[in-house]
Amino acid sequence: DALAMQGLQKGRLKLAAVTTTEYFIPDLLGPFARQYPGLRIDLAVENRDAVIQHLARGDVELAVMMLPPTDLALERWPFLENPLVLIAPVGHPLAQRTRLRLSQVIQEARLTREPGSGTRQATDQYLAAQGVSWPARLALGSNEAIKHAVAAGLGLAILSRHTLGPDPASQGLVELKVTGLPIRRMWHVVWRSDRSLSLPARTFLAALRQQFSETPPGREVPRHEPG
Numbered sequence: 001d002a003l004a005m006q007g008l009q010k011g012r013l014k015l016a017a018v019t020t021t022e023y024f025i026p027d028l029l030g031p032f033a034r035q036y037p038g039l040r041i042d043l044a045v046e047n048r049d050a051v052i053q054h055l056a057r058g059d060v061e062l063a064v065m066m067l068p069p070t071d072l073a074l075e076r077w078p079f080l081e082n083p084l085v086l087i088a089p090v091g092h093p094l095a096q097r098t099r100l101r102l103s104q105v106i107q108e109a110r111l112t113r114e115p116g117s118g119t120r121q122a123t124d125q126y127l128a129a130q131g132v133s134w135p136a137r138l139a140l141g142s143n144e145a146i147k148h149a150v151a152a153g154l155g156l157a158i159l160s161r162h163t164l165g166p167d168p169a170s171q172g173l174v175e176l177k178v179t180g181l182p183i184r185r186m187w188h189v190v191w192r193s194d195r196s197l198s199l200p201a202r203t204f205l206a207a208l209r210q211q212f213s214e215t216p217p218g219r220e221v222p223r224h225e226p227g
């Protein structure tokens with residue numbers, strides 16, 4: 001109705017998303033932003049811990065993340081795969097191998113995201129579940145910093161495949177073929193189940209559902225086979 005339309009023409013939508021989503025923010029927001037040009041959209045892009053703070057304070061209605069916290073009353077909707085892959089510099093000797101074992105990889109220096117990062121948490125959980133100890137040599141506060149450090153030969157890292165773009169080699173990077181990898185995780189959109197959603201938030205969720213239900217469930221974006 002007219003009132004509802006007004007809410008979408010002049011309203012405001014506050015979201016938070018973890019940093020790794022910055023590689024597909026146009027996919028996430030584009031169609032919705034174009035459809036409602038009068039709507040003001042504020043998207044905070046921070047690591048997992050900071051996004052959880054926003055949800056806990058209630059200063060965003062929706063958040064996009066890989067690992068929703070279990071200590072907040074949240075609804076969650078998984079909408080896209082988020083494979084975590086091991087990256088090395090182009091030309092690294094291990095890049096020739098087709099079935100590496102984790103035990104071979106952990107001889108190399110490990111670069112990781114900062115504490116508070118969901119990527120780091122998911123990776124640490126995976127290594128622990130495999131019974132593997134691979135202490136971090138360097139912790140860096142952004143995916144891009146890690147990519148540059150790996151390309152420069154400072155070590156290897158596990159990052160979301162979304163960070164690599166369609167042509168990792170052009171950035172000096174290669175995805176290693178390790179048995180058991182990628183770590184298969186999902187992106188979720190989450191919202192507080194103890195609060196009601198505004199019209200802009202409900203409309204955004206509906207748009208996201210429509211957009212990503214058109215995607216086959218097995219889709220991994222972007223997809224590139226190493227080698």
Ligand code: PGA
Pocket residue numbers: 018019020021046047048049064065066067113116117118119120
């Ligand atoms: P992050 O993103 O590593 O930037 O926190 C991943 C996540 O938490 O989903």
